[in-house]
Amino acid sequence: MRVIYDPEPRSTAEILSPQEERLFRSRHEVIEWQGEDRDAFYAAHLPEAEAVIGQQPMDRERLDRAPKLRVIVNVETNFLPNIDYEECFRRGIHVIAPGGVFALPVAEMALGMAISLARNIHGEHAAFLRGQERWLFAGNRESELLSGSTVGIIGYGDLGRALHALLAPFRVRVQVFDPWLPEGYLRRMGLEPVPFERLMAENRFVFVMAAITTENAGMIGREALARMQQGANLLLMSRAAAADFDALAEAAAAGRIRVATDVFPVEPLPQDDPLRRVPGILFSPHRAGALTQALREIGTRMLEDLDLIERGLPPVSCRRAERETVARFRSMPVSKS
Amino acid sequence: MRVIYDPEPRSTAEILSPQEERLFRSRHEVIEWQGEDRDAFYAAHLPEAEAVIGQQPMDRERLDRAPKLRVIVNVETNFLPNIDYEECFRRGIHVIAPGGVFALPVAEMALGMAISLARNIHGEHAAFLRGQERWLFAGNRESELLSGSTVGIIGYGDLGRALHALLAPFRVRVQVFDPWLPEGYLRRMGLEPVPFERLMAENRFVFVMAAITTENAGMIGREALARMQQGANLLLMSRAAAADFDALAEAAAAGRIRVATDVFPVEPLPQDDPLRRVPGILFSPHRAGALTQALREIGTRMLEDLDLIERGLPPVSCRRAERETVARFRSMPVSKS
Amino acid sequence: MRVIYDPEPRSTAEILSPQEERLFRSRHEVIEWQGEDRDAFYAAHLPEAEAVIGQQPMDRERLDRAPKLRVIVNVETNFLPNIDYEECFRRGIHVIAPGGVFALPVAEMALGMAISLARNIHGEHAAFLRGQERWLFAGNRESELLSGSTVGIIGYGDLGRALHALLAPFRVRVQVFDPWLPEGYLRRMGLEPVPFERLMAENRFVFVMAAITTENAGMIGREALARMQQGANLLLMSRAAAADFDALAEAAAAGRIRVATDVFPVEPLPQDDPLRRVPGILFSPHRAGALTQALREIGTRMLEDLDLIERGLPPVSCRRAERETVARFRSMPVSKS
């Protein structure tokens, strides 16, 4: 296919291995943006382009110049309002993003952080470095097992699914809150669908894996936290906007719950932010999905779907923007990193 | 049954819930040691005892006084040379220990520590507390996924099996070195049996889960560590005697490998031990198995097997001492905590 | 929503339980076709309809009369050329079919028939009824285990996926041929993607689970069958058109392979069809998916997706017609029953 390639802010080396880059360039007619004036570049090449890879504006005007366009690949993996989605849907142009590449890294990290919370691995390690560790049972008074415990997952998208798969051997009862999925659908997956309030109250481990929309921002607030069991574990893995961080800090500081978070209201978190000094929080500087090998898989999945589309088949390796949900994400990014 | 009950150093509250204690005392005729002279106590009660719960010496002389004895339960869960095992085996007295209760806690901790090593969860948390954390990809240059990786397990006893079960969703290739088990036996479990040297060389994650005998003490030495892949992860979960800690410290300090250890040559580790200052080690003060709820399960399993033995059935919930292997453990404890 | 309900040839009692029917009628404004002239009925009600449930023609003219239409639900679960799909896609009207309800019944039946072939359960039962059964090892000379064996799946859609899930405990190596899916995608599922020819040659069990298009009709022909291993097992579960039945009968009669089939070139198969007298075939009169409880789930999933669409969310419980593939199915039905 004739492909406009303008992956910024991703670099080619980040998303494609040398072999994949060779494959990409030999298989497709790649027209790469190389610093020139973008309007001129797009004006010149859209008329023949079948695919666009990148995050540049694709408004109605640009789309109108691209009569052969079949797919736009967002390799930053966010569906932002840079595109006239309605026009794409009307014309059957796929808008896809390989956001699923982050699901497994985030799920592994979530599981690792959950066990770290439950057993205070990070805390006793830090104490050890200070010579203040507690040996054997003395350091385990508040430890608990994940096996046989209760788990609540908020949001059963890519992240939630990947986490669910890792939980299989632990024989936990898993509750899910996801208002975008039917209860029967969740039950057929072996899950127990519950309202948000019950999920907060009935689980030792609560994982926040949801994308953020205008509807669920701040849902993990004072009231929700008050429902949690004493000493229960809260893991914030998807978006900082899901939580009221003041309430979170309060609950952690009081020893009401244990908290792990990979996301923060401001990143990097200012050095003088009081959150840094709250005990009972496992801090992770937005590293759950940010894995080099996940970035590389962006290119892999992009190539897979370009190949399918070239062959007249629907894409399967990337996620597609959908009429109903893309609008809800317009004001903020849909997936991590 | 008539039961001599002398669980020291375990306390009743540690190993039995109040309901279980009631059940125990109502179901059996419990003769509890309460601080009196032990020789006199045993001399008085062995003649009618069907079960002994405890870790006191049971030499030939005491056994000869106990013609009705059917079982000795070691609730410390170690098979130490306090017992004349040969005489027990000859007479059909079961010697059992519910050591399996520690398997799941240790396995969960091992998995949690493995993910923590692979993603540096503990390290970036500690850095965060110091205000030196690295955000997003910057802190992830050396991170790796467990999913799809290679795992070697040294020792496929209770601990190794419990860990293996938790690894199922990660789709890892698992190699095992366990000279006490036939290769075909391991293959039937879906494992790849390999010699020790190959195991050290061919895996990103190496878990030491073996009991220690005179034969394998110090096996994780300089030569073995040199076989490991650059940046591979070593987790020492069972016994400190398995490793040469000087070599371990050297390899970790040089950045050759990443190390996590739950056991130490001396515990507590002296404050001035240079090991404490070695970078690249995740320290855990012997907490992997030392879980309150694991202790409680000691009592549960003890009661289960007493019940079976009373009904003329073989015990299944505790592990039994065996003629061939108990001798090999005589000089040191067999299982953790 | 305002719903035109015309499920023929399905009946309401088949697809909805009494409770679900009540829910359906109370929740939506249901306008049911009751035998009147269909053109008049549709002309009258399309202008206000938001949903159409049924298999009646929805050409451009009818669609033009339905400005509020948001979804067409095909409860026969086939995507036939009765609809102007392009216009639906252009306007964002979902065309959905709950064909997934048949996947689990077909997968269970496929597994049961595979074990029956491998162990000749049906054959020895029939022999038993005639007093000609062979006892113990005598009747087992050609039996084989599924566990640890090799399995090839042709078509990794709903049916193939459901079968794959059931195979997990058998520790089989699974190869897949599915030209609509990228190799990397299949590998991420733990499968080995292979060309069709290798799949036929390298597996003891070959399951045909593919939908039929003009491209793959007759693919299980003389040449493909000749590649199969002596005594290997072929299970035809999706569409008769996938196979050349003369070649199939020949291979089975010669004892080259064992065959099970749930589908036939003509159904019911004429009484004098010579296929009926071919030994070495396990016959099933198109019963794999035709389960009463599967039909009921059609209604369940239809209600789930109507609810989502009403709430402005994308459907998830039914499958959606897709621009690229619906065209390929136009000449024949896409899924079973």
Next chain:
Amino acid sequence: MRVIYDPEPRSTAEILSPQEERLFRSRHEVIEWQGEDRDAFYAAHLPEAEAVIGQQPMDRERLDRAPKLRVIVNVETNFLPNIDYEECFRRGIHVIAPGGVFALPVAEMALGMAISLARNIHGEHAAFLRGQERWLFAGNRESELLSGSTVGIIGYGDLGRALHALLAPFRVRVQVFDPWLPEGYLRRMGLEPVPFERLMAENRFVFVMAAITTENAGMIGREALARMQQGANLLLMSRAAAADFDALAEAAAAGRIRVATDVFPVEPLPQDDPLRRVPGILFSPHRAGALTQALREIGTRMLEDLDLIERGLPPVSCRRAERETVARFRSMPVSKS
């Protein structure tokens, strides 16, 4: 080791592959019985024998002649009263039998027969041969899914465990009745322990996988069958003595339950036995475990344990006779084939 080898009624070709036979003979000093007087043969060779492979009498007198004996391997896999077990246990002689080799073949067959019952695969196949098959839903009025259903397993030994493993993807609730195992033990396996009566009443699928003792013979009698749900499925896989076949035939003939059986009160079942004419029974002439490849594994596991014993380690690949249970089996064989 010095091994007396007298496997009758098994033949060497049955239990050892050519390579394994070579290994066996090169590794051990094999003294094979070749038709001579057995008393003289044993008298001559027992004094130096470390292992005996076979089913010949090993009473006190013979054991007294065998001071170096370490293991007796029963390759017929039954623990019969041909041995003075007490004396073996006293002296630490292992008595082992690789009966576990039949577990997987029986479990696969049980699953295959269960699906065949639930879907009437065998019945419609037989009807097809007669030209009386019913197509699509017509033949499925009484079909049911295993997925999501309820399963009861009687006897959680090797057979029951192997079956349990295969059921994992079906998401069934599994109840177990096994009076030799503690309830807590079963719960830790994810099973629900229940009394026999509840098991019969609360499951759609009941699998009889138990060894037979004087205590449970005839347990599947008129009263137990009356507890079963209308149309439920009963699978008799272990021993005919578990059931009252008159009651079984009555319940099947009346259409009360569906029955599959691999075992019969007399084998071969006489041609004029009325059981042969009872409708609603899936007949299997004792073929579930009788697989050529299972026999071969007898030799494999025997060699594995001989190797361990020679190295001073306990056997793990065969099952060991136990003081408590071997007595209960004395009057009849313990495991299948």
